[in-house]
Amino acid sequence: MSSPTSIAPAARLSDVHVAFDGVDVVCGVDLHVAPGELAAIAGPNGAGKSTLLEVLAGTRSPRRGQRAVPGAVAFVPQRAAIPPRLPVTVRDVVAVGAWGRLGPWRRADASAHAAVARSLSRMEITELASSPYASLSGGQQQRTLLAQGLARQADLLLLDEPTTGLDADSSRRIRSVLREEADRGVAVVCVSHDAPLLEAADRVVRLEAGRVVGAPRT
Known part of the structure; x- marks a missing residue:
């Protein structure tokens, strides 16, 4: 994969803040994701991971800060709200x-x-x-x-806990496909607690209390 700093980002968040009931749950986050990068967002429950993913997807607006996503976006939730009788x-x-x-x-x-x-x-x-x-x-x-x-x-593929609660074969297949997508140039961002998926990522962005505390590059 090319260095994420050498090419234009597929997604950029600048000083993003998101508040619920007047309290910030995402605080001053800066994030750049490059084409061909598999990035994982990790952290404890309540850290703001899913909210940050929603900002990237464009389904939630920050109270402050900027979002720039020039290409097409695909957002894969953990569970779809499809009525069982449909x-x-x-x-x-x-x-x-x-x-x-x-x-x-x-x-x-x-x-x-x-x-x-x-x-x-x-x-x-x-x-x-x-x-x-x-x-x-x-x-x-x-x-x-x-x-x-x-x-x-899409140019940007976003996933919320794609392997949580799944059997080993499903988890392995999903990890493989995410790697394939990144290798062909798609920017992939997933929220995950799955250790094998975090190990497979090019970068892990760690959130605590709505703030980025670590995003080392491999």
């Missing part, structure tokens, strides 16, 4: 990622269908494509959500 298949869920890349009111074309098929294959869930999403195990659902993120073909 009759959607695994393929339907993954296809949402491809639709997001196309933009509103554009019909899916051959490249979008290919992106969906490729994402299903990479996450090893092709045989589940026609299964109801609600019928899947936790690991299978998380693979489906990551496949949705892959189908987005």
Whole structure:
């Protein structure tokens, strides 16, 4: 991977503060993530990790500071808020990622269908494509959500605890795919407590009480 300081960042946060009920939970964070970098955000519960990820995703606005993300973003939550009675298949869920890349009111074309098929294959869930999403195990659902993120073909891939509570095979597959994405030039940022994932990261950004206390480069 190229040195993150030698190329323009895929994401930049400058002096970001986020407050809940008037109290800052993220305090003066500066963060640059380069294309091709796999960065992990670690720290104790309540440190502000998920909030920081939401700022990167653009789903939460800071009360102070700046966010610059010039490219497309895919945000993979730990669990999707998909009503269990909603009759959607695994393929339907993954296809949402491809639709997001196309933009509103554009019909899916051959490249979008290919992106969906490729994402299903990479996450090893092709045989589940026609299964109801609600019928899947936790690991299978998380693979489906990551496949949705892959189908987005984004420049910045964000994940919140992608391997928490999953079986060893699902965790290993997710770690492998994240490394593959970074190696092909995607900027990948994940919140995680997973020791093997932290070890695989190019950089671990550690938060305590909303402040960065360490972000060594490897």
